[in-house]
Amino acid sequence: MKIFGVEKLSDSPWLNLFQVTYRLEGRDPRRWTLATRRSIPRCASGRFETPDAVIIAAFHRRRRKLVVIRECRVPLAGVEYGFPAGLVDMGESIEHAAGRELVEETGLSVVNVLKISPPLYTSAGITDESISLVYVECDGEPSAASQGRSEQIEVLFVSAAEAACLCTDPTLKFDARAWLVIERFAATGRLVATGAPASVDC
Numbered sequence: 001m002k003i004f005g006v007e008k009l010s011d012s013p014w015l016n017l018f019q020v021t022y023r024l025e026g027r028d029p030r031r032w033t034l035a036t037r038r039s040i041p042r043c044a045s046g047r048f049e050t051p052d053a054v055i056i057a058a059f060h061r062r063r064r065k066l067v068v069i070r071e072c073r074v075p076l077a078g079v080e081y082g083f084p085a086g087l088v089d090m091g092e093s094i095e096h097a098a099g100r101e102l103v104e105e106t107g108l109s110v111v112n113v114l115k116i117s118p119p120l121y122t123s124a125g126i127t128d129e130s131i132s133l134v135y136v137e138c139d140g141e142p143s144a145a146s147q148g149r150s151e152q153i154e155v156l157f158v159s160a161a162e163a164a165c166l167c168t169d170p171t172l173k174f175d176a177r178a179w180l181v182i183e184r185f186a187a188t189g190r191l192v193a194t195g196a197p198a199s200v201d202c
Contacts, residue, residue, distance in 0.1 A: 004029060006044045020044070035127040037087070042128040051119040051132040054098045055085040057181050058138040059191040061111060065157040066185050067138065068166070068178070069105065072152040081166060081182075082175030084153075085131070098134040106155045107143025110136045115192050120177070133177060135192050158182070160189040 002023050009017040018041050023029045034041060037052050058067040073080045086101035088094065099110040114137065119130035142155035158166065163186035166172060167179065174182075185191060 001025075003043055006041060009033070035129075037129060042130075048119065048130070051088060051094065051130045053085055053087045053129070053131045054094055054101060055083050055131050055133050055175075055177060056098045056102050056110075057083050057133060057135045057178075057191060058102060058106075058108065058110070059136070060108070060157055061137050061139050063157050065159050066163060066182065066191065067106065067108065068156045068158045068163075068182065070154040070156065073173075076173050078173065079154075080173045080175055082178040083181070094132050094134060098136060102136070102138060105151070105153055108138045108140045108155075111139050112137040122177075131177070133181070158185075160186050 003020060004023065005021040007019045007021075009019055015035055015037055017033055017035055020032045020034060020041060020043060021029055022032060022043075034043075036042070038045070042048055056067075059065070060067055067083070068081060069084055070079045070081055072078070084102050084105040086097065086104065088097040092100075094116055095110075095113055098113070102108055102110055113134065115135040117133040119132060122129050122131060163182045167174075167183045167186055181191075
């Protein structure tokens with residue numbers, strides 16, 4: 001694929017639309033409209049190494065439960081079940097962003113980072129937004145004191161059995177990535193796989 005041009009279609013502080021002119025090998029030029037949080041879309045800048053945001057899958061050490069949040073989401077006209085999440089600031093490490101966002105959205109503190117995913121793409125048909133999924137152990141008591149005026153978040157502590165009930169309730173709206181982690185936690189009782197990894201030739 002070759003990118004020929006990028007035209008900005010909107011001017012908002014957090015998210016904008018761009019029209020990208022591109023061509024697949026042996027085909028005529030075409031256009032694609034996408035949303036991005038960046039000043040230049042990743043497809044034009046070639047910068048794919050740093051995620052826009054973190055999603056924090058947290059296991060509470062003392063309670064021995066998974067931290068799940070219920071958050072009001074405007075596009076859904078209601079609440080979504082998911083994990084604490086937020087944007088990575090310029091120059092900020094993924095670990096620091098995860099710790100900061102967990103405190104801001106729940107009042108809980110990271111005590112151990114277990115695993116960090118590479119940048120993952122949320123919906124590549126419409127946006128170049130990427131996230132890193134950060135698996136952590138946490139402690140503390142929940143507090144909503146630091147939530148912004150635009151946020152309404154409820155913190156839930158979920159056992160494996162409770163996670164299974166959530167995942168099978170068709171009336172609930174889930175963040176797709178969180179649903180996958182919650183379903184695995186329901187099946188195994190663990191946040192991340194343990195033991196030696198299988199031998200894989202990549």
